[in-house]
Amino acid sequence: MTNRVYLLGGYQTDFSQNWSRNGEEIYDGFRNTVEAGLQSAALDPEDIDVSHVGNFAAELFCNQGHLGGFFAALHPAFSGLPASRHEAACASGSIAALSAAAEIEAGRYGVAAVIGIEQMRNVPGKTAAEYIGGPAMWSGHECTDVTYPWPHLFSELAKEYDSRYGIEQEHLAAIAKSNFANAKRNPNAQTRKWQFTEQSFEEDDEANPVIEGRMRKQDCGQISDGAAIVFLASAERAAEYAKRRGISIDDLAYIKGWGHRTAPISYAQKISESAGKEYVFPHVRGTVTDAFARAGMEGVEDLDGIETHDCFTSTQYMAIDHFGITAPGESWKAIEAGDTEMGGRIPINASGGLIGLGHPVGATGVRMLLDAAKQTTGAAGDYQIDGANSIATLNIGGSATTTVSFIVGR
Numbered sequence: 001m002t003n004r005v006y007l008l009g010g011y012q013t014d015f016s017q018n019w020s021r022n023g024e025e026i027y028d029g030f031r032n033t034v035e036a037g038l039q040s041a042a043l044d045p046e047d048i049d050v051s052h053v054g055n056f057a058a059e060l061f062c063n064q065g066h067l068g069g070f071f072a073a074l075h076p077a078f079s080g081l082p083a084s085r086h087e088a089a090c091a092s093g094s095i096a097a098l099s100a101a102a103e104i105e106a107g108r109y110g111v112a113a114v115i116g117i118e119q120m121r122n123v124p125g126k127t128a129a130e131y132i133g134g135p136a137m138w139s140g141h142e143c144t145d146v147t148y149p150w151p152h153l154f155s156e157l158a159k160e161y162d163s164r165y166g167i168e169q170e171h172l173a174a175i176a177k178s179n180f181a182n183a184k185r186n187p188n189a190q191t192r193k194w195q196f197t198e199q200s201f202e203e204d205d206e207a208n209p210v211i212e213g214r215m216r217k218q219d220c221g222q223i224s225d226g227a228a229i230v231f232l233a234s235a236e237r238a239a240e241y242a243k244r245r246g247i248s249i250d251d252l253a254y255i256k257g258w259g260h261r262t263a264p265i266s267y268a269q270k271i272s273e274s275a276g277k278e279y280v281f282p283h284v285r286g287t288v289t290d291a292f293a294r295a296g297m298e299g300v301e302d303l304d305g306i307e308t309h310d311c312f313t314s315t316q317y318m319a320i321d322h323f324g325i326t327a328p329g330e331s332w333k334a335i336e337a338g339d340t341e342m343g344g345r346i347p348i349n350a351s352g353g354l355i356g357l358g359h360p361v362g363a364t365g366v367r368m369l370l371d372a373a374k375q376t377t378g379a380a381g382d383y384q385i386d387g388a389n390s391i392a393t394l395n396i397g398g399s400a401t402t403t404v405s406f407i408v409g410r
Contacts, residue, residue: 093365183356257295
């Protein structure tokens with residue numbers, strides 16, 4: 001990247017909290033996150049030049065749109081602050097971050113606040129499934145006769161792998177087990193106190209029931225309330241910030257590279273387009289290699305870890321070969337070798353991922369970016385990857401319709 005965009009810090013809420021049960025609305029989560037983020041990063045409201053919000057479905061869950069106006073409502077210094085809201089299903093947060101970074105690169109602004117937020121636990125589970133079902137896929141054209149649309153579609157992804165290369169349930173289960181184990185070390189993880197037995201990860205219809213097709217309970221990411229915020233800055237403003245705090249600018253993380261591609265909205269058209277090709281989702285592979293190229297990296301061997309979109313175990317299985325950790329269709333080899341575990345060759349989802357940490361849809365892309373910054377500055381605590389200098393993210397929206405990858409490092 002020509003002009004560096006630095007990360008000055010940020011904040012993530014506790015994804016185990018149920019805001020409605022706590023008597024809170026989405027505005028409360030927004031305000032608390034911004035205020036805590038500013039305090040954590042040692043910034044004042046007056047330091048912020050522009051703001052971006054990533055959110056998918058507040059209109060459905062909360063009967064609330066126009067979220068950019070929340071900034072101006074929470075502090076007098078934000079009155080008049082430019083604010084934009086971005087939607088790309090589960091990749092909404094990453095699109096907000098990309099937009100903020102582009103404005104900084106263009107020289108429009110010096111410091112941007114990027115918040116991703118979603119409140120999803122204020123409605124029954126079946127209603128939540130409906131709210132995040134049709135709107136993020138081709139509504140009225142896909143999954144019209146299934147109860148849980150997303151488990152169904154990502155079961156179809158597992159079936160596609162099975163038909164092309166073969167896939168074993170034990171390898172999907174190993175992904176779930178790893179991410180739940182990682183989450184126990186993360187103080188913000190929704191599932192950090194959950195307890196499991198061996199049967200919880202087996203084909204046991206009582207302990208691990210089928211949700212749709214090949215997706216069982218533990219294969220699924222969590223419905224969560226939560227938010228995350230990061231503060232992006234130009235090199236000039238980052239240098240001023242570092243000097244003010246008595247640190248070197250080299251102590252700050254920055255965005256080394258990024259990738260962003262969009263595929264047809266329907267899952268079937270994606271699969272049709274990839275027929276006979278090396279990768280199930282060539283555009284996802286392209287997103288990753290674009291990020292490598294912009295970062296000046298040869299490939300996955302230059303990374304120290306990955307935060308990827310494991311909305312289902314089949315999605316992480318796909319990410320393993322699409323990042324190039326294995327050849328296409330051979331993700332199982334990395335799983336069996338322990339390559340993606342903590343302490344392995346390329347740890348994946350040290351945070352716990354969407355399965356273990358949680359998945360407030362609009363927050364996920366921002367949370368990944370924040371975790372990448374934490375890892376590369378040695379601030380990830382009990383889930384720190386030793387010697388992490390470069391961490392990649394992969395955030396997808398819909399059935400991998402929108403894909404965004406960042407590479408963060410020092």
